[in-house]
Amino acid sequence: MNSTTQQKRSADPRRLWSAYAPPAALLVLFILAWQCATWLWQIESYLLPSPADVLRAGVEARGLLSNHVQQTLRETLLGFGLALLVGVVLAVTIDLSAFLRKALYPLLVISQTVPIMTLAPLLVIWLGYTIWPKIIVVALMCFFPIVVTTVDGLSSADPEMLALLQSMGATRRQVFRIVRVPGAIPALFSGIRIAVTYSVVGAIIGEWVGASQGLGVFMLRAANSFRTDWVFVAIALCSLLSILLFTVVSVAERLALPWYYTSTRAERWEEIEGEA
């Protein structure tokens, strides 16, 4: 026991390093290449600003940006929250009723074939220049992965486990609460991780169609006035927001599923990868 805990402590920074060093190195390399290219070929800043230009523009516009970022973050979080709520409710409904499963599932798939870009203006017509069209666009983009993964998670329960609880005299409701719901949480989190990476893009699309504030608005205005450097600033901020949300979800997942992310499991994976 002692040696494993020691191993774990010394492995942790190593694990972090091996996880984040490669993408970070690649990113740095990419930015360097970009900087050199703009410099070598003397590319005009309004066509392709250099990373240094983008950084300078970001610092310059920071007072302006903070409100836009807040607005976009608000829309993202509210839309995502709505998607989570609707997604889980739909998943449970589909799971409980074979009829609704047959009726709803195809409709949900069809709902994903409607291009959001055509839907967004309609939402503005119906709901006006409020925050609601943006929230709904985000929710529309996010709820589907949550429904699909959660339905799969709920139906992936081990039949023998269900039989065991039955043999102990459990009711259907008890089986649902004790076996099927906890077993579906890892799948739910997979859906959430996919959804959260779409969510910021959803908010931007919502803002493009009609808004007075938000990163999407900032992006449009910058493009219209040929401030390409500001467009890139907005893009970078979108990515940062997405990465931030993804990280928050990953941390929440680890805290919520201590049984799933046990050190034993991580060590076994490491051993297997070490052998390969």
Add this chain to the structure above:
Amino acid sequence: MSQAACTVEVSDLIKAFRVNGQPLRVLDGVNLRADRGTFVTLIGPSGCGKSTLLNIVAGLQHPDQGQILFDGVATGDRLGRVGLMPQRDLLLPWRTVLGNALLGPELHGEDPEAARRDALSLLPLFGLQGFADSYPAALSGGMRQRAALLRTFLCRQGVLLLDEPFGALDALSRSGLQEWLLRVWQQFGYTVLFITHDVEEALFLSDRVYVLTERPARVCLELDVPLSRPRERAITLLPEFALLKQQVLAALAGTCPDETGRPR
């Protein structure tokens, strides 16, 4: 809440499954009896229908013909009446050892605090002291089996159905757990139906052994084990033990005479 042990009788049990449209007869008129508080073992070739038999006794599957009697009364709805330990330990991975052990009391709506104290006091007996808050993923195979046994015991049913509880273990931890199981059983006094592939295990543990034939399963040998209790490991070296073992092995090899007296 604790249910008193009762006598379990299985009478003329017939069960067939449909496999690829063909009927597959698994149990072909099985009769057996486990008196109150006795330890009875079923032994038979793999795939002959032992787990199916236990599932039927537990009420999870329904026989095509035949009856299960508890204390002489045919009992239709047996769900929640027995403590079943399935072949795989089936611990809930998201619950700690304690959480898994408390499944039965929770389902029966017992007072959680009292049940908790009860379970904690049993941990040392089940060799799980200090692991109350460990997740199953962090346990060894033997510890998982013991945790599953503790869960089964805490269902507080008078009848325990144990389906190869030590099947996945090496000989050493196996013999330790056998002695330990006998101690626990003597303390609780339940009726036990036990399944194993291991002849020595069957004889060492049981008051009576039933040997089943290849599928479709019938009882081909009913053997009382007249060895005194409490039993020590050393009895496995006695000549009586060897004789019993030989009888069971012969039955398993298919040389025991059937009802007509002819060898099979």
